[in-house]
Amino acid sequence: MSDILTTIIERRLSDIEKLGLEFGCKIPKERSRKVHPFLNEKGLILEVKRASPSKGDIAPNLDSYQTALAYSESGARAISCLTEKNFFKGSLEDLMNVCKAVDDFEKAENDFPKKSPAVLRKDFLLSKEEIEVSFRAGADAVLLIARILTKETFLEMAEEVVRLGLTGLIEVRTDDDLEKLAFVMAHVDKNHFVCGVNSRDLSTFKIDLLRPVMMKEKIVKIMGSDARIIFESGVTTAECAASVGSLGFAGILLGEAAAKNPCMAKEFVHAFENSKKTENASFWLEYAESSWANRAKKTRLKICGFTRSEDAEFSESLGADFLGFVFSDGFARSVTRENRLENLLPILSNLKAKKVAVITETESSEAKKAIEFVKDGIFDVIQLHKIQYEKVNAEILNLPHYFATDNFDEYEKLASKGEMRVLLDLHGKSSENAFTERSKKNIVCEVKWLAGGITPQNAKEILERFKAELIDVSGGVENEGLVGIKDESKLRELCLACLA
Structure with a gap:
């Protein structure tokens, strides 16, 4: 796949050469509006966005002034305006229209004072001169994408942000980006900057919702405990906004979902601002931090369907990260059969691997028992196997x-x-057919966890082909006819292939 980001930059440089840094727009010689603080409180950044490289047209007839007015009324803390013309169909005129809308909103007669949202210029800015153009056009904040800037240029642009009294939203996604961030933050006033992590890979435009969570603590170590960290891209529902809010982010940059449905903006704002930390959020924060720390070392491995304590203990000794136990009488591997659970319980507290309670519905006595085990800390996490979200x-x-x-x-x-994370379980199909089918699907969210048809013989190939973060194996480490009884030699072979 071609690098979309490189194409965008090349087109942009060509346009600058032909049209100049103002892209043919009439930008005032001097700024006419005050600078508004950017995201001093938890809240949403709603985006004025007509199109994108990944989605094509999103809202081609969008009126930037009216959209910004609607966002202001919905309670947005800030408004992001795309000004890139070739792939996002934006312009600096849009930016000035957005600034006028939020100023008109603030000046409108009302019974109580209104806080005007700050305005972010979102573009692929490449020089400090573009910061000055953004300032004159009315922007309160500008996007600085660490990936596309050298350390030296990044620092020059950051210094210009500080000089003009603006805020820089610095976007990071890789170790190299973090190094640049640390370099720049050592030379400027951190109070002028917030940091965002894009869940979308700008080379492939695939989404990984956990990527911003993985980098969160790394950013805090660089910018301090009061760092304002923004979750960028990938949020398309109010439920997702609430989920991100529970993870401790200061804001969400919300693009397509708001641009397509401005009337839903208030719902997104309410879901995010009223979210609270949950046990689920704590689990994923811990998982994300350890995943980032160990990302270059090994694949996560889950062995599932244990019925004997010795198999669980042996799997953990080989390095398995997750151990799965089925709580459903309809499955031959269920621990609720034949007093298996009673035999397993004594050893569970000694296992360091994450213990997974697998349920296939939520109302049976077996499922309720599993849920109570998770509440009590005997098991670490629930696998909701083939259960619909609404249920x-x-x-x-x-x-x-x-x-x-x-x-x-x-x-x-x-x-x-x-x-x-969602486990894609292509059960019962041959691994080759299953993963060929998967590769043909244009899945927006990257598939990171895989199960179904995985054996010690094909595990390494699957990992290399699909770059899985975790694989889940059950029958593949059992001898035929011995359901729920793990084979030590197969477990060794699997672990050697995955964890070496």
Whole structure:
């Protein structure tokens, strides 16, 4: 796949050469509006956006003034305006229209004072001169994408942000970006900067909702405990906004969902601003931090379907990260059969790997027992296996959990609800057919967790082909006819292939 970001930059440089840094627009010689503080309180940044490289036209007939007015009335803390013309169909005229709208909103007669949202110029800015143009056009903040800037240029632009009294929204996504961030923050006033992590890879435009969570603590170490960290891209539902809010982000940059449905902006604002930290959020914060720290070392491995304590203990000794136990009488591997659970319980507290309680619905006595085990800390997380999101109540969703599905459309739906990881379980199909089918799907959210048809023989190939973060194996480490009984030699072979 071609690098979309490189193409955007090349086109932009060509336009600057032909049209100049104002792109043919009539920008005032001097700024005429005051500078508004950018995201001093938790809230949403709603985006004026007509199109994108990944989605094509989103809202081609969007009126930037009216949209910004609607966003202001919805309670947005800030408004982001795309000014890139080739792929996002924006302009500096849009930016000035947005500034006029929020100023008109602030001046309108009312019974109580209104806070005008700050305005962010979102573009692929490449020089400090573009910061000055943005300032004159009325922007209160500008986007600085660390990936496309050298350290030296990045610092020059950051210094210009400070000189003009603006705010810089610095976007990072990689170790190299973090190094640049640390370099620049050592030379400027940090109070003029917030930091954003894009869940979308700008080379492929694929979404990974957990990426911003993974980088959160790294940014705090550079910018301090009061760092304002923004979750960028990928939020398309109010449920997802609430999920992100529970993870401690100061803001969300919300693009497509708001641009398509400005009338829903208030719902997004309410969901995010009223979100609270949950046990589920704590689980994913811990998982994200350890994943970032160990991302270059090994794949996560989940072994599932244990019925014997010795198999669970042996799997952990080989390095398995997750151990799965089925709580459903309809499955031959269920621990609720034949007094298996009673035999397993004594050893569970000694296991350091994450213990997963797998349920296939939520109302049976077996499922309720599993849920209580998670509440009590005996198990660490619930796997909601082939259960629809709408059938799970808030109490369960607040507990550590993830969903597993065998349906690609359901996978996308679950990710859109803010589920940080979804296990794609292509059960019963040969691994080759299953993963070929997966590769043909244009899945927006990256598939990171895989299950189904994985064996010690094909695990390494699957990992290399699909760059899986976690694979889940059950029958692949059992001998035929011995359901629920793990084979030590197969476990060793699997672990050697995955964890070496």
